[in-house]
Amino acid sequence: MARILLGVxxxxxxxxxxxxxxxxxxxxxxxxVVMTKNAGEFVTPLTFQTxxxxxxxxxxxxxxxxxxxxxxxxxxxxxxxxLAPATANLIGKLACGIADDLLTTVLLAAWRKPIxxxxxxxxxxxxxxxxxxxxxxxxxxxxxxxxxxEGPLACGDEGTGRLADPAAICAAAExxxxxxxxxxxx
Numbered sequence: 265m266a267r268i269l270l271g272v273x274x275x276x277x278x279x280x281x282x283x284x285x286x287x288x289x290x291x292x293x294x295x296x297v298v299m300t301k302n303a304g305e306f307v308t309p310l311t312f313q314t315x316x317x318x319x320x321x322x323x324x325x326x327x328x329x330x331x332x333x334x335x336x337x338x339x340x341x342x343x344x345x346x347l348a349p350a351t352a353n354l355i356g357k358l359a360c361g362i363a364d365d366l367l368t369t370v371l372l373a374a375w376r377k378p379i380x381x382x383x384x385x386x387x388x389x390x391x392x393x394x395x396x397x398x399x400x401x402x403x404x405x406x407x408x409x410x411x412x413x414e415g416p417l418a419c420g421d422e423g424t425g426r427l428a429d430p431a432a433i434c435a436a437a438e439x440x441x442x443x444x445x446x447x448x449x450x
Contacts, residue, residue, distance in 0.1 A: 265292040266441045269342035269374065271367045272312075274302020276418040277349035277384035277427035282307060284348055286315045287434045293441075296338060297321065298367045300354070324366040335366060339373035344444065346437050347371075349384035349427050352395050358407075359398035378440045381409040382433050387423030410436055 268288055272281045281303075288295050297312040298321045309320035321338065347354065354367070358381075363369040371379075381402060389395060390412060399409055410433060413426040427433075 265294070266343040266445075267294045267296065267341055268437065268441075269338060269345045269370065269377075270295050270297045270312075271345060271347040271350075271354075271371065272297060272299045272303040272307070273347070273349060273351045273354040273367065274300050274305060275349045275351045275384050276306060278303045278306035280384075280427050280430055281348050282311055282315060283430040284346065284433055285312055287430060288346075288437065289316050291434070291438070294318065296342065298338065298370055300365055300367050302351075302353075321366055321370075324369060335369040336373050338370045339377070342374055342377055344437060344441050345371070345374050345377050345379040346382065346433065347379065348382035348430075348433055350381045351383075352385050352389050352392070355381065355383060355395060355398045355402070359401045375405075378444050379407045380433070380437055380440055381407055382428055383409065383412050383425075384427035385412075385425050386417055386419055387421055387425045390423075390425045408436070408440060 270285055272278050285295050295316040309322055312320045357368045358371055363372045410428045412424055414424045415426050416422050417425055
C-alpha cells in the first residue's frame, strides 16, 4: 500500500476530506494529513488524527522531537499527494510557486510526486479566468485535476464548484498510485 499525503485547504468542503482520509486509510494506505490554518476553521486536526491514526501537520514552525526538516521529510516519504479541497487560493499559490505555509512548502518539495488536485469553490470563483489559467498551468506541469461537480453550493448558488465525490477522488488516487507503481516496475 502507499503513503498518501492529503493536503486540506480552507473551504467548507474540508468536511468531505474527512471521508477521503477515512476511505484511504480503510483501503490500507498510510495517510499523512497537512492542513492549512484556514482548514482548521472548518475541521479540527483531531478529527483527521482519529481517522488516520497518524499525527496531523498544521504548523510550519511547530516544535517537534523529530530532527528532520519536516516539509522535506513529508514530501520525500509521500508516494502520492491528494489536495482536497483545493481552494482558489491554494491553486494560485501552487501555480505561482508560493510557499508561505506548511502545505504549500511541502507541495513545492513534492513536485516530482503524483499530485491529484480536487478543486472546490463557488462557481464564479471556479470559472474566473485566473483560476482557469492556474489550473491549466498545473495540468501542463503534470498535475491531475478532477473537475468539480455541479449542484447546490454552500453559499446557496447552484453550479459547478462542489468537491467531487469522495469515492471518485479515492478511485482517482488509487489509479494514480497504480500507474506510478507500474511505471516503477518497468
